[in-house]
Amino acid sequence: MTEKYVYNFNEGKKEMKDLLGGKGANLAEMTKILLPVPPGFTLTTESCNRFFSEDQTIWAGLDKEIKDHLKDLEQMTEKKFSDLKNPLLLSVRSGAAQSMPGMMDTILNLGLNDRSVIGLANTTSNERFAYDSYRRFIQMFSDVVLEIPKVQFESILEKAKKEKGVKLDKELDGDDLKKIVKKYKEVYLQETGEDFPQEPMVQLILAIKAVFASWDNPRAVFYRDMHAISKLNGTAVNVQSMVFGNKGESSGTGVAFTRNPGNGDKKLFGEFLLNAQGEDVVAGVRTPNEIAELKTLMPEVYQQLETAAENLENHYKDMQDIEFTIENDELFLLQTRNGKRTAHAAIAIAVDLHQEGKITKEEAIVRIKPQQFEQLLHPNFDAKAIDKAKALAKGLAASPGAASGRICFTAEAVEAAFEKGIKTILVRQETSPEDISGMVKSEGILTARGGMTSHAAVVARGMGKCCVAGCSEVRINEDEKTVQYKGGVLNEGAIISLDGTTGIVYLGDIEKTNPTLGGKFTELMDWIDEIKTMSVRANADTPEDAKQALEFSAEGIGLIRTEHMFFKENRISSVRRMILAGTIEERAKALNELLPMQKNDFYQIYHVMGGLPVTIRLLDPPLHEFMPVKEEEIRHLAETMSLSQEELNGRIDELHEVNPMLGHRGVRLGITYPEISRMQVRAIMEAALEYQTDKKIEIQPEIMIPLISDVKELVYIKAEIEDEIKKIFTEKGQTLKYHIGTMIEVPRAALTADKIAEEADFFSFGTNDLTQMGFGFSRDDSGRFISEYMDKNILEKGPFDTIDQEGIGQLVKIAIEKGRQTKPNLKIGICGEHGGDPASIEFFQRLGLNYVSCSPFRVPIARLAAAQAAIKYR
Ligand code: ADP
Ligand code: MG
Ligand code: MG
Secondary structure, X not given: OOOOOEEEHHHOOHHHHHHHHHHHHHHXXXXXXXXXXXXXXXXXXXXXXXXXXXXXXXXXXXXHHHHHHHHHHHHHHOOEOOOOOOXXXXXXXXEOOOOOOOOOOOEEEEOOOOOHHHHHHHHHOOHHHHHHHHHHHHHHHHHHHHOOOHHHHHHHHHHHHHHHOOOOHHHOOHHHHHHHHHHHHHHHHHHHOOOOOOOXXXXXXXXXXXXXXXXXXXXXXXXXXXXXXXXXXXXXXEEEEOOOOOOOOOOEEEEEEOOOOOOOOOOOEEEEEEOOOOOHHHHOOOOOEEOHHHHHHOHHHHHHHHHHHXXXXXXXXXXXXXXXXXXXXXXXXXEEEEOOOOHXXXXXXXXXXXXXXXXXXXXXXXXXXXXXXXXXXXXXXXXXXXXXXXXXXXXXEEEOOEEEEEEEOOHHHHHHHHHOOOOXXXXXXXXXXXXHHXXXXXXXXXXXXXXXXXHHHHHHHHHOOEEEEOOOOOEEEOXXXXXXXXXXXXXXXXXXXXXXXXXXXXEOOXXXXXXXXXXXXXXXXXXXXXXXXXXXEEEOOXXXXXXXXXXXXXXXXXXXXXXXXXXXXXXXXXXXXXXXXXXXXXXXXXXXXXXXXXXXXXXXXXXXXXXXXXXXXOOOOOHHHHOOOOHXXXXXXXXXXXXXXXXXXXXXXXXXXXXXXXOOOOHHHHHHOHHHHHHHHHHHXXXXXXXXXXXXXXXOOEEEEOOOOOHHHHHHHHHHHHHHHHHHHHHHXXXXXXXXXXXXXOHHHHHOHXXXXXXXXXXXXXXXXXXXHHHOOOOOOOHHHXXXXXXXXXXXXXXXXXXXXXXXXXXXXXXXXXXXXXXXXXXXXXXXXXXXXXXXXXXXXXXXXXXXEEOHHHHHHHHHHHHHHHHXXX
């Protein structure tokens, strides 16, 4: 069997991208649906592959195939490739299976030489056109095949224009261009020591070889590395008969989107140039005209273009990005592909295409990338402004958004500036609960330490505030109030900008664009809710968070971190006294202060949620996060506790833990100090009873116990809690239904989930801790080496960002199976950071979770991801 390496455009189709490359497959498809495409043929990606194994030579078989197809092309165009009067001219165009913008260049007008250029000038009676084509060809050939720098040619052109006193290429006439061609050929001779090749077949083979070889040039290799493109065969080469946009004012070239890629409006969008060729439009040789002007200049051509656009959309069922050329009032299409678009446009187009009956709701939903929502929900930097900005460091993209402001090193400084209406960025080594007020009042947060689940990252995401965390490229000196970066030092008050979506920190202020969510977004979200099967709840710690969550249509609250409710300035002192109390009485006093505050918070949250499910987790503070550190705080606390500073320091030392993340937290705290759990349960139940009485809306509180590793812990704490609840019911003469469930976040709990399920009404996976304990990676410190693990391909993704399905995911799977062995209808959710990660959500859908819970600002993303997962696995 003879192998086939070359396909005529009329032999291929759009499904053959791997073989013909994206450009080739779409040229074939357009040919197939009878759009006006200049005829041509494609050398397959496999031929590129073989080219490399043949020591970069064209083997005899391929040479024959090329010549055979060239003969066909001559027949179709009724022109001869080496004709001296009216030669067939060709374009040679690269095109891999995936687009690699700007990687491999195109050669136009191939086939011209010193003699046929004269013939062409005569047959077309257009000397200017003939020599313009020739000079372009010499330059592109020299650039692509021999890598002779373009500037050498461009400076000759510039000089010619200057001498003539004109600005535009098209103001040069035939004679001028003739002289330019002569000079171009001199450059070629100088650079290569040879005359410009005159034999068209030699030109063609050299061009094909150059395009093949360019697959392996450093730029292309770098691009593929950057974008993790592997497993591709190579580039295809398209050899196509030329059509000419440079024949005068009734010819031209342009690019058009079938809809506006910025906002999705259904109207042609693009640019064109008259009397121009190929890359002139993109290269900015002249300022192009808006496509709308074509309507007045060439109404019929415009009409054809509109019709072609419509045909292409109907056929591809998506917005297309088209390249076209007009030759003497006749339209030709040279390329089509699915157009790139902003998030805003992506949604508008998907919704419109469904409403126009072109795609189903499911197709519309699957088209939207969850990451695009990120762009929609947060402010972004203006694309042009960001290009000009100076980056000074890169950290973790901890919480998306764009923020600019003056550097402040303390929460107090932020607050003081806020009073004066000055925008700030809170810059800290790492944040702690004391910084909360500063975090709230700053535009964004930058930390040098801590990972994606550090305090700064988690809290900022919860607030929807921009944050770059773990930026180890800067050195923050909080005492001296300086930020050191590679290029210098910044002091307090200097202006910086943070991009929380990329993790990049910039110098100075950068212009921003604000998000707007229109009717189409709402429409799409309605379809999403129809289709998804998992619920999406939010993690919310305050009534404000809950409101935000509801605005994004959260279907409940999956996690209230009650310790976060204490971060407010006036409360932290009571919490510290509760933790550091020396006696039960002292602790009781502190708890009594906290009870009404907690109760009121719960009441407000119930009120906001209006009967939707609310899961409240009992206290789970890694103790170190709550200890005072600053001298003055310690002094103040000692005063309020009537202790000497030494005494207080003594107690703090006693509570010091070497491994606080594995320490005295979660249920362990409740087991040593049941009165804390009792107080919290009292606040939960009293608030629920009062709310129910006031509003006549049924509330079934979901009380969640953290950090269980053995069912006996749950039995113990449940007895305490239920005893307290019984008391409350008797005191109030009222009852209500409640649920007591547990987090599954310790590996041992996952492995003994069948026993735990006997006592638990629901499970919620705390996958942050499960990952921490499953991997043995500290959440707070592992950021430093995890990035290196990824560089060295030991880890593919950060396990705190996307759940590790192979290991941690197995723990989740086992726990679900065991839990549902005991209770087939056990309600199971997840409330770790993975609850907002699309790849993880897909996994949870497969495992049969009932709900995911994530920070309020991720709720729309999670809803979309849940719908996409439901479509994929139904
Ligand atoms: P890129 O991948 O960089 O877009 P293309 O192969 O699409 O490169 O070529 C760039 C431009 O060259 C096209 O947009 C078109 O204007 C011009 N071009 C390519 N082939 C032809 C042709 N056969 N006739 C006229 N112009 C062409
Ligand atoms: Mg193109
Ligand atoms: Mg936990």
